[in-house]
Amino acid sequence: MEYEVKYHLPHLAGIRKKMLSRGGWLLSPRFLERNLRFDTPEGSLAAQQAILRLRQARRATLTYKRADGQFEARHEIEVEVNDLAAAASLLKSLGFVVTSRYEKYREVFAMEDVQVMLDELPYGCFVEIEGPSLESVRRASQALGFDWEERIQMTYLDLFIHVKARLALAAEHPTFEAFGALPDGAKDLIEETLRDVVKRKETAREEKS
Numbered sequence: 001m002e003y004e005v006k007y008h009l010p011h012l013a014g015i016r017k018k019m020l021s022r023g024g025w026l027l028s029p030r031f032l033e034r035n036l037r038f039d040t041p042e043g044s045l046a047a048q049q050a051i052l053r054l055r056q057a058r059r060a061t062l063t064y065k066r067a068d069g070q071f072e073a074r075h076e077i078e079v080e081v082n083d084l085a086a087a088a089s090l091l092k093s094l095g096f097v098v099t100s101r102y103e104k105y106r107e108v109f110a111m112e113d114v115q116v117m118l119d120e121l122p123y124g125c126f127v128e129i130e131g132p133s134l135e136s137v138r139r140a141s142q143a144l145g146f147d148w149e150e151r152i153q154m155t156y157l158d159l160f161i162h163v164k165a166r167l168a169l170a171a172e173h174p175t176f177e178a179f180g181a182l183p184d185g186a187k188d189l190i191e192e193t194l195r196d197v198v199k200r201k202e203t204a205r206e207e208k209s
Helices: 013-021 084-093 134-143 156-167 184-208
Strands: 002-009 025-039 050-056 060-068 072-082 097-111 114-121 122-131
Touching: 002 134, 002 184, 013 072, 013 097, 013 114, 050 084, 072 084, 084 097, 097 156, 114 134, 114 156, 122 134, 122 184, 156 184
Parallel strands: none
Antiparallel strands: 002 072, 002 122, 025 050, 025 097, 050 060, 060 072, 097 114, 114 122
């Protein structure tokens, strides 16, 4: 079981310095990730809040995740694969189809018992915190100066759907090539969209409490 939350930031320079000043240390320098998400043609995994992902980064991995009640908690099974293309062919032979692809640059830090990822996606910068318990994630969030009520529990692909709708983008997938030639003012509109997502989540939490 792992617990994870995200926070949106306009840039990552400040949080990187804060991480090191709080005793964090670098585990993996900045690298590019390419991800493929698979599902059945009927979308049965998405209906179960489950994810089947093939990732190429410093190593290739196949991961299955499933939400467990509260969205911050996920069961995760991950295996390393030697041949990404062969793994993709195997999944397709089993009846799965590629439903989305996305890219991001990532740096990985450790701080006490959590991992902190600094992520640069085509549509913005994020900090993702993963830990063995919700309390460890909350504690790290506080140490880094984040407001717990501003945490994001959506996936990066869910966030992309909001950005795509707001900008009326033709891009089917959040890759750097697809976002490479955005019109003037698009960056400000993306930032506004992401702030709105956080604000709506805060309102929903208040209504439930």
